[in-house]
Amino acid sequence: MHSESDFKPIKLLLIxxxxxxERLLRERLHAAPEWRFEIETADRLDRGLxxxxxxxxxxxLLDLSLPDSAGSxxxxxxxxxxxxxxxxxxxxxxxxxxxxxxCSRAPRIC
Amino acid sequence: xxxxxxIASAVQQGAEDLLIKGTFKTDLLVRAIHFAIDRSQARxxxxxxxxxxxxxxxxxxxxxxxxxHEIRTPLNGVIGMTRxxxxxPLSVDQQEMVEIARSSAQTLLRIVNDILDFSKIxxxxxxxxxxxxxxxxAVEGVVEIFAEQAHDKGVALDCRIESDVASLLRGDAxxxxxxxxNLVGNAIKFTAHGKVTVRVGTVSEAENECxxxxxxxxxxxxxxxxxxxxIFNAFIQGEDSTTRRFGGTGLGLAISAQLVDxxxxxxxxxxxxx
Numbered sequence: 105m106h107s108e109s110d111f112k113p114i115k116l117l118l119i120x121x122x123x124x125x126e127r128l129l130r131e132r133l134h135a136a137p138e139w140r141f142e143i144e145t146a147d148r149l150d151r152g153l154x155x156x157x158x159x160x161x162x163x164x165l166l167d168l169s170l171p172d173s174a175g176s177x178x179x180x181x182x183x184x185x186x187x188x189x190x191x192x193x194x195x196x197x198x199x200x201x202x203x204x205x206x207c208s209r210a211p212r213i214c
Numbered sequence: 215x216x217x218x219x220x221i222a223s224a225v226q227q228g229a230e231d232l233l234i235k236g237t238f239k240t241d242l243l244v245r246a247i248h249f250a251i252d253r254s255q256a257r258x259x260x261x262x263x264x265x266x267x268x269x270x271x272x273x274x275x276x277x278x279x280x281x282x283h284e285i286r287t288p289l290n291g292v293i294g295m296t297r298x299x300x301x302x303p304l305s306v307d308q309q310e311m312v313e314i315a316r317s318s319a320q321t322l323l324r325i326v327n328d329i330l331d332f333s334k335i336x337x338x339x340x341x342x343x344x345x346x347x348x349x350x351x352a353v354e355g356v357v358e359i360f361a362e363q364a365h366d367k368g369v370a371l372d373c374r375i376e377s378d379v380a381s382l383l384r385g386d387a388x389x390x391x392x393x394x395x396n397l398v399g400n401a402i403k404f405t406a407h408g409k410v411t412v413r414v415g416t417v418s419e420a421e422n423e424c425x426x427x428x429x430x431x432x433x434x435x436x437x438x439x440x441x442x443x444x445i446f447n448a449f450i451q452g453e454d455s456t457t458r459r460f461g462g463t464g465l466g467l468a469i470s471a472q473l474v475d476x477x478x479x480x481x482x483x484x485x486x487x488x
Contacts, residue, residue, distance in 0.1 A: 114247065114251070116247070125235060128235075129243075132238075132239070132240045132243050133240070133243065133244070135240045136240050136241075136243075136244045139244060162251055163247055163250055163251055166229070168224075168232075176220070176223045176224050176226075176227045176229075177227070179224055179227035179228050179229045180227040180228065182228070183227060183228030183229075184228075187228070188254070188258060189254075190230045190250040190251055190253065190254035191228060191229040191230060191250070192229065192230055192231055192232075192233060192246055192247060192250050193224045193229040193231070193232040193233070194232070194233055194234075194235055195220065195224075195232055195233070195234055195235065196234070196235050196236075197234050197235060197236055197237065
């Protein structure tokens, strides 16, 4: 199904406010040998939605603890606004998906 | 467990999957991205296919209904005029010819009405009447229609309404009559000798409703087992050879089944036996 992906990069929108997580993800994706990813970042859900309305992306990587939305509700809001875009949710290890829990995100930031 | 619950909730809200940061490497991430895109694409394609299938079914129904209507209008002209023609001075030969033309037109009208009815019910445009009626009168009325035809074929036509069946009912007597007409008509059509029995019995009775069983039994050719599953489908008859031998559109039982589906509890228990 993705034969043309060899020529065309996969366009991803990463909605993530933590610069370290963003960097880690970019590094991981650029390490993929056979695929080219074009990654754009938005640091808040509303900014992400704005980007999705103005441009076509193949997939959204969605952090579940954003400054303006947290938990699975974030998914529901994005899905309601742009129902056809596939969403891959990202969550911090052992952090409740329902609370923003900003301080427990990463010891290296707090 | 906690994680599974959260993943389930994420998927329920519309995510393709949920990844926990720091636990995945490049290969898993890339795979998750591809699966997510593929799944969502497949879902889109399915939705498009479903929508276009529904739309074309709707258009076909509408076309059928429109065509039936268009055909019916001139056909009524033919029937009306031949009816007048019969009453004018004609030779015996001519009278016979006009009579054949009239009865052919009548048959054609019945088929067109069936198609119109079928497409109307398919489109969910049937409105059922609710009025008091006498069950015995309704059932006997149908049986009477076929009395002459049965007598001519030498087939006995018997009607029995059990004594415990409530006589005054509320519902759509016309639709009930239509279903019974289709069933009894079929029974007589496919029976060369022996008899056709119409029986009505009570299955259960409550204060405000009763469930009745309508049974049409015949000693005709019967329906092969694999045919029994499809006779209620539109345009299908019990056997392919049936159409050649007996004619018909294959719509009668489909309409009956549709009517039974949309009709009140009382009609829902009509059975076809043979």
